[in-house]
Amino acid sequence: MRHAPLSLSLSLILATGLGLAGCQPATLPVADAPPGTEAGQGTVAARFDAVAESLLMRALERSPEWSIYSGRYDNAATLTIPDATRRADDLAFAKSALAELAAFDPQQLPAPQRIDHMLLVNRFESSIWYQQQFRDWAWDPSNYNVAGTVALLLNTPYADEDARLRTVMQRIERVPQYYAAAKANIAGPTAEHVDLAIVQSRGALSVFDDGLRGRIAASGLDAAEQALFNQRINAARAAIEGWVGWLEGEQQRLAASGDARSFRIGADLYEQKFAYDIQSHYSAAELYQRAVDEKNALHGRMDEITVQLWPKYLAGTAMPDDRLERIGMMIDHLSARHVERGEFVDEIKRQIPLLAGFVREHDLLDQDESRPLVVRETPEYMRGGGAGASVSAPGPFNPTANTYYNVSPLDAYTDEQAESFLREYNHWVLQVLNIHEGIPGHYTQLLHANKSPSLVKSLLGNGAMIEGWAVYAERMMLEQGYGNQEPEMWLMYGKWNLRVVTNAILDYAVHVQGMTEAQAMDLLRREAFQEETEAVNKWRRVRLSQVQLTSYFTGYAEIHDLREQRKAELGEAFDLKTFHNRFLSYGNAPVSAIAQLMRAEPMREQYPAQ
Template identity: 30%
Template sequence: MSRPRLLEVGAFGALLNLSLGLSLGLGCAPVTSPPPPAKPPPTSDVAIGRVQDPQRMLEEFAEDFLADYFARHPVIATASGEHQHDGRWPDLSAEGRTETDAWVELRLDELAAIPREALGPEGRIELDTIRNQLELARFEAEVERRWVNDPLAYSTLISMGLDDLLSRDFAPLEERAADLAERLEGLPELLAQARANLSDAKAIRRPHAEVAVTQLGGVRELIEVTIPERTAALDDASEVHARFEAARGPALAALTELENQLRDALPRAEGQWRLGAEAFATKLALTLQSDLTADELVTLAAAEHERVRRDMAKLSRELYAAMFGERALARVGSDDDAIVRAVLAELAADHPRPEDLRDAAEANLERLDRFVREGELVPMDEREVLEVIWTPPHAQGVAIAGLAAPAPLDADTPGLPSFYLVQPLPASWGAELRESFLREYNSFMLEILSIHEAIPGHFVQLYWGKREPSKVRRVFPNGAFVEGWAVYTERVMVEAGYAGAGPDPKSDKRPKGVSRALWTVQTDPALRAKAIRLHGLKFYLRTVTNAILDHEIHAGSMSREQAIELMVERSFQERGEAEGKWVRAQLTSAQLSTYFVGATAWFRLRERAEARPNFSLLDFHAAALSHGAPPVHRLPELMGWE
């Protein structure tokens, strides 16, 4: 089984971005070898009487940049599908950070020497992508300084560094196990550096530390249980087994030291996890790669929030009349929120049991695939494989679901599956919170979630995206493109009339415990389609709300109570979902805005495409998905519209 890099729901967001951010900010050379020396600036071609082709300059720079980048960030290299550094960890020391900071500045200077205006559309986007990543690294180093305040970035880095070698079948088990043993042997030194960096308890961000402690428990299980299970097929006399045995004790002891340090630090942890308005605006611009400002974004989101609420009210009135009768609707009167809540509450009773969440998500996939193909909505490739699994313990705590796609540079390795990850409900939750969460992710909402994460959302976009020729753009996709596509496809499916699955047609008797109102919807395809559309609007309203939360929490001072009120009272979310989102909003910044910004860009691009002659939805999607994942507003120049 392989579990490549995670896209949340995501959380692409959530887990991968945490470790990418840490690795960029700390950046550094591997523990097991000295850092590569900073390279002197290249001799100017003009100075020696040559004029070099700008595209060739960019290609040479991009190749050199990626080689250096992967050497400095071996865990990200593995996650990206570059396997020259699979046995190594990054160096998290002060010396390593200083050297990498100098490397970032040198690379930015070198990049500035390439004449951007002389490049074609593809070249300009490649250059902009590299510069954006370097500027994000500078921001991490100068502003966020996560190596001293964010334990979650370390736990994510460690779990990725071990699990990506263990569970992704990009090479024979013997090769991956040898690299895994080397990383396990190097783990005590990595953890010692983490403890030193996190030594100031007051600087630590409490929300990040709380989740990190849970994830480190998952790392312990990975070392104690999962590694022996997954490597059991190796010869008992293998040298790797002996290396695992020798390395396991010191690694677990070092892990315990970090866990104890974080638990001791929690009562004193006062690190500021809110970015502040200025820093948030800077990070948002770098994350979105858009000219849209933070203030403009929250203004757009607030207006869209009200529009979606009106659409939900209109649709809920139609469903209420069908479910309860016109007279009942008249008695409710003009209270739109009451009608929306009544309809959602009735539909929410149709939900799986906690232990059946994974199976329920899996059951949607064949139906979604068939609907997309028959409707010629999005180009599909039957050779691609998708499986549904529970989220591993060491990756839990951030998002309910995610899509783990094969590493972008492993695209030529045949048979690597993608995984639709479903997180089990936390054991610590009481019965009321568990029921609230299940009502949020009822059968109608699971259809929308499966569209977003799987078909035709993340799963489909990512397997087309990995065929982009540019290695740089495969390794550094635009998050708003990726998340925006997944949100956009929710609307595509709803507009096409997707109705999900009804009850067994052989049984025309209403099951015990199912209300007449719910049964009316379940047995009528047109009403089911409306119910899914209503949940699509609710899910989209969550997208809009995420952008508001992101801004008001990190650029403002929104409290937990205010956030919960916005989500539950104004956005129709269940309490369990709202509680989980509050945690996630503290852990991440700027990422929650990518959904709304990206979706808005996709909606506008679709409108522009429909205004062109001979519009075909399938052809439009095929053309748009053939360029990897650049900022959506850059697609027209790539598609020859400009």
């Protein structure tokens, strides 16, 4: 359940998206007014807005990759080479940007700009930290893949076909230099990330296949252009194949030597990464403890439902004394109800409009009927990371482009693996998944985010808010009557919600406490009632990522707490739809920041008279 514009790692976005050296601060000819006055605050806010926009525009100009994922294509023909020179430039710009931001006292800024200031400072500080401390550019080869941006350019009709093909032709010219830099960067990689890079890089070849050559042949490009384009495709494929071959050599070397870097990042790096990536009022250790407490509470609620359902489904079977055993037996019985293997993608397509209708009928939040969600099979270059479903959304500069719901097909699974997968995504859980990924989860939230008046909040999205909203949406829909309050749906929701809770427990326990694979399997299979395929995929995922798995529970807990606090504060004035629309209107800001913004606004602006 990863949800960003395609699959670009955060550290690489930080490096290529926010690194700009040699750019001068913007000239800001705004007259000062006395500080502390309304006019003075407005002047400071205007000055800050100009600096913030300047920083973002310079970053986007230097980073074609970030621009493309944001829906801005004027520099898309240039491929960034991730070499040492580029890293030095990135570092210099991040430090320069922080100096520009330090000229403002956040307390003198209005609440919206104060949050933008916080987001920018966090992003530039984390950019430095990722490069100097975390250094995954040196040990994670899966950071390097040219396919995502090329595929996006080919599949997004932001210009006519010939113009886009010419952009891609220019962009791929330096693919050999790109992978040469990647090889030079990697030192002491983890075995797990080498394996992932091999899988995804092989998938990258599918972007440069006969389908692209066919489009070139059918295009308006002249014969010379077509010949040059095909030559560059040959060179790009050779560079990718050479990169895969080099990685396979690393794979063999690590297997023979046994000296691969551990995928566990340890307590110090984990706490720092959690602080930069999640931006929560929790520490990582505090969030872990809340997740443990929530796991125990969920077990209690699920047990009550199991005892209620036992006579209906398992009347002739003795009820075990152990609550986890009896919950597991009920879930196992109910999980047999699922779609057929060949109907999985079609069933998701069928459910999406039904969810939109429920939201509309119950007036839960605003939707955009002109922007349908496109369900598709996950592109090959995005597979292999352990997530079976994800959303690829357009950036704020191209908000009318398609939003894709990526669903990994079950083709590679054996019959046994497919059955395990389908039992995990059974009749009830599949509906919750579609709420999470689609409506009113990620798809709906990202549509609102692209309408945010703050470019900072739209571009510098907080993952915990994005993931947390999707998890919150699941519970909210059931609270509002989706699933007809069936105890079976609530039991399976509990099982699904345990994934969120155990994600947070698992991630911290593996990377900080040294949890073993056997312990992880016990947590996932026995305590979270996951099927073997799901548990195996999660164990793979936790070895390939850090902190991101905590974002679901952190954001969910903070959003739910905020809603309940607003209910208590506003009493009868509280309106759920208004709360949702208002919450989403702030873009992808951290939940703690949104809470500040909502409280800073007069109640009449949040809840106008009907």
